[in-house]
Amino acid sequence: MTTVAHPSGTAAAPGLLPSATPLQLIDADGRPGGNPGGLSLPAPEVLGELYRRMVLGRQVDIQATALTKQGRLAVYPSSRGQDACQVGAALALRDADWLFPTYRDTVAILTRGVPAEQALTLLRGDWHCGYDPYQYRVAPQCTPLATNTLHAVGLAHAARLRGQDQVALALLGDGATSEGDTHEALNFAAVWRAPVVFLVQNNGYAISVPLAKQTAAPTLAAKGIGYGMPGVLIDGNDAAVVYAAVRSAVERAAAGGGPTLIEALTYRIEAHTNADDATRYRDAEEVESWLARDPIVRLETYLRANALLDDATTRRLTAEAERLAAEVRDQMNADVSVDPAELFEHVYARPTAALERQRAELLAELELEEAAEEGR
Amino acid sequence: MSTLTSPARSAAPATQAPVPVTMAAALNQALADALTADDRVVVFGEDVATLGGVFRVTDGLAARFGEQRVFDTPLAEAGIVGTAIGMAMGGLVPVVEMQFDAFAYPAFEQVTSHLAKLRNRTRGKLALPVVIRVPFGGGIGGVEHHSDSSEAYYTHTPGLRVVAPGTPADAYRLLRQAIACPDPVIFLEPKRRYWSREAAVLTHAGPPIDRALLRRPGKDVTLIAYGGMVATALEAAEAATDEGWDVEVIDLRSLSPVDDQTLTDSVRRTGRAVVVHEAAGFGGYGAEIAARLSEQCFFHLEAPVLRVTGLDIPYPPPHLEQYHLPNTDRILDAIARLAWD
Numbered sequence: 001m002t003t004v005a006h007p008s009g010t011a012a013a014p015g016l017l018p019s020a021t022p023l024q025l026i027d028a029d030g031r032p033g034g035n036p037g038g039l040s041l042p043a044p045e046v047l048g049e050l051y052r053r054m055v056l057g058r059q060v061d062i063q064a065t066a067l068t069k070q071g072r073l074a075v076y077p078s079s080r081g082q083d084a085c086q087v088g089a090a091l092a093l094r095d096a097d098w099l100f101p102t103y104r105d106t107v108a109i110l111t112r113g114v115p116a117e118q119a120l121t122l123l124r125g126d127w128h129c130g131y132d133p134y135q136y137r138v139a140p141q142c143t144p145l146a147t148n149t150l151h152a153v154g155l156a157h158a159a160r161l162r163g164q165d166q167v168a169l170a171l172l173g174d175g176a177t178s179e180g181d182t183h184e185a186l187n188f189a190a191v192w193r194a195p196v197v198f199l200v201q202n203n204g205y206a207i208s209v210p211l212a213k214q215t216a217a218p219t220l221a222a223k224g225i226g227y228g229m230p231g232v233l234i235d236g237n238d239a240a241v242v243y244a245a246v247r248s249a250v251e252r253a254a255a256g257g258g259p260t261l262i263e264a265l266t267y268r269i270e271a272h273t274n275a276d277d278a279t280r281y282r283d284a285e286e287v288e289s290w291l292a293r294d295p296i297v298r299l300e301t302y303l304r305a306n307a308l309l310d311d312a313t314t315r316r317l318t319a320e321a322e323r324l325a326a327e328v329r330d331q332m333n334a335d336v337s338v339d340p341a342e343l344f345e346h347v348y349a350r351p352t353a354a355l356e357r358q359r360a361e362l363l364a365e366l367e368l369e370e371a372a373e374e375g376r
Numbered sequence: 377m378s379t380l381t382s383p384a385r386s387a388a389p390a391t392q393a394p395v396p397v398t399m400a401a402a403l404n405q406a407l408a409d410a411l412t413a414d415d416r417v418v419v420f421g422e423d424v425a426t427l428g429g430v431f432r433v434t435d436g437l438a439a440r441f442g443e444q445r446v447f448d449t450p451l452a453e454a455g456i457v458g459t460a461i462g463m464a465m466g467g468l469v470p471v472v473e474m475q476f477d478a479f480a481y482p483a484f485e486q487v488t489s490h491l492a493k494l495r496n497r498t499r500g501k502l503a504l505p506v507v508i509r510v511p512f513g514g515g516i517g518g519v520e521h522h523s524d525s526s527e528a529y530y531t532h533t534p535g536l537r538v539v540a541p542g543t544p545a546d547a548y549r550l551l552r553q554a555i556a557c558p559d560p561v562i563f564l565e566p567k568r569r570y571w572s573r574e575a576a577v578l579t580h581a582g583p584p585i586d587r588a589l590l591r592r593p594g595k596d597v598t599l600i601a602y603g604g605m606v607a608t609a610l611e612a613a614e615a616a617t618d619e620g621w622d623v624e625v626i627d628l629r630s631l632s633p634v635d636d637q638t639l640t641d642s643v644r645r646t647g648r649a650v651v652v653h654e655a656a657g658f659g660g661y662g663a664e665i666a667a668r669l670s671e672q673c674f675f676h677l678e679a680p681v682l683r684v685t686g687l688d689i690p691y692p693p694p695h696l697e698q699y700h701l702p703n704t705d706r707i708l709d710a711i712a713r714l715a716w717d
Contacts, residue, residue: 127497127499128493128496128497128498129497129498129499129501132498132501133465133498133501133502134501134502139465140494140497140498140502144485144489144490147458147485147486147489147490149458150454150455150457150458150459150461150462150486151458151459151461151462151465151490152462153458153459153462154458154459154460154461154462154463154464154465154466155462155463155465155466156462156466157459157462157463157466158462158463158465158466158467158468159466161418161444161463161468162466162467162468166466168462180454180482181454181455181458181485181486184450184452184454184455184458185455185458185459187450187452187455188449188450188452188455188459191450342499345499345500346495346496346498346499346500347495347496347534347535348495348535348537348559348633349495349503349557349558349559352586352633353633353636353637354633354634354636
């Protein structure tokens with residue numbers, strides 16, 4: 001038999017498949033061990049910071065949800081329950097690295113250092129993005145799902161071409177893995193060996209559609225091998241393993257090892273947003289069972305059992321979280337100041353002649369209205 | 377000098393003698409000169425490296441500038457534009473190729489939701505100097521999906537610049553200007569004119585990216601065209617002299633933003649206007665021009681502004697495209713209907 005030369009590669013792919021069960025460093029009862037794979041428990045000060053950031057993030061998340069009910073935020077997609085993913089992923093990044101978040105990743109953005117008022121600008125509705133992406137190396141929150149994965153790959157590839165040590169982390173959900181852009185991003189990343197990490201927060205639902213209607217793959221992490229990149233399946237409610245897995249993928253990417261696809265199993269406790277009614281697609285028992293797997297309680301149990309956390313610290317932390325939430329409440333309750341003239345800025349580097357005309361027309365219209373108000 | 381009017385570093389000496397050049401070669405030269413002038417420029421897309429592009433517009437660039445600057449991508453247009461956005465965020469100036477007009481549609485979400493909007497969404501913090509080159513239009517006997525005129529999809533999107541050269545010299549100039557522009561630019565290349573030849577000195581100097589060009593002065597009627605229809609309009613203007621009409625031809629160059637000043641100056645003088653394009657007329661780019669001229673020149677008009685466009689049909693197969701495309705006769709017929717008495 002003769003073999004015909006074919007341009008396709010025949011590279012072996014050892015170690016690309018995820019483990020059969022999710023990796024875990026701290027189990028559901030707060031005990032060490034679980035299923036570490038090759039990962040090791042982060043240092044105590046990292047665990048302490050993971051805990052602190054989760055407590056702070058949770059409080060802001062609860063506050064933001066409350067603010068939607070008072071009409072102070074247009075909408076808020078809560079990440080309650082996904083706290084370990086939000087905080088673990090953001091803390092695992094190095095200073096020069098970039099985060100590419102979606103609308104559900106406000107807590108990750110806060111953890112990256114963006115002030116809450118700026119992180120909530122989009123959801124309050126006074127502008128689309130309230131922070132400077134370059135200052136925090138956080139891309140604008142992405143609303144069309146999965147489109148951010150390609151931006152992450154592009155930025156990572158640019159960093160490599162320019163000889164800069166930067167890794168991009170793309171956040172996405174289980175639903176977004178069905179989008180074509182996710183497929184293209186995974187493929188481009190692998191072909192280019194781009195320094196990028198994909199973290200899928202699999203919370204079981206894309207609004208109402210459960211994972212079983214989203215994919216027939218054994219796991220989402222298993223998709224990695226199809227692109228030639230490692231897939232890693234982790235317990236998304238274990239902040240320690242989220243941090244360790246993302247950190248390890250970041251280091252691998254930075255060292256030229258290419259991209260990694262991580263699937264974190266977690267759960268969204270709140271509805272999709274305040275506009276959603278989750279009782280139409282899931283029952284209370286299911287939510288209860290996940291409330292019992294709270295990522296903050298899990299890490300707290302571990303920290304206390306290992307004498308890494310005491311009552312004085314939790315009291316201090318509770319006070320800090322309440323202060324932060326109160327600050328957010330005050331900021332969001334303050335009247336929003338918007339400037340209609342700004343609508344014409346930033347469409348192009350310089351407003352076009354047509355935009356200048358439209359701005360003059362709008363301002364004249366407003367002046368007339370104001371005059372009419374005064375004359376009344 | 378503003379970055380909108382001229383690339384940072386100049387390439388072409390002004391004293392050079394004109395030499396015959398095709399539009400494809402002029403575009404190739406523009407890419408080579410941009411790659412030389414600015415090391416942030418990268419060129420990528422399907423088949424652009426080893427092959428040099430299906431129209432050979434990127435011929436030889438990978439060999440000359442290396443695979444770090446000029447590279448092939450997987451076959452995925454959303455991927456090409458989406459990663460270009462990330463690369464621009466990361467400080468590069470991507471110039472990407474969509475292989476054909478209709479094959480750019482998978483990238484539409486990246487173009488409209490991100491490329492066009494990110495500057496606005498971030499209050500000017502994120503600038504995306506990305507150029508998307510799109511070979512567009514028909515007249516080459518292409519089978520289906522190879523001859524679309526997709527300009528109106530892009531011109532309807534605020535935040536994008538949309539330009540289309542009509543001649544080799546302008547193809548060079550506009551592409552250099554587009555690459556130097558801080559805004560994202562959809563660069564529509566009239567593929568039927570890739571092999572048209574012109575004796576020219578290639579330079580980025582001249583009218584800035586957002587200005588229309590008077591290609592032929594005339595007193596009686598203003599003929600407005602862009603891209604592949606510029607040459608057709610000039611032919612029609614020449615033929616119109618037999619009928620005694622002195623036709624002015626404007627090459628729009630920039631479809632968005634549009635140069636209202638040049639258009640209205642001309643139409644106020646001539647009092648008559650015809651807009652020509654290959655794309656279907658309904659909801660097409662010509663409707664915008666006709667509306668603007670009615671709004672801005674109404675009391676100078678001797679006749680309604682007419683449009684000569686493609687039919688309102690999906691682009692026809694090669695043996696039928698001649699019935700669809702605007703030609704000299706149709707343009708002359710339109711001119712004849714402009715209330716001469």
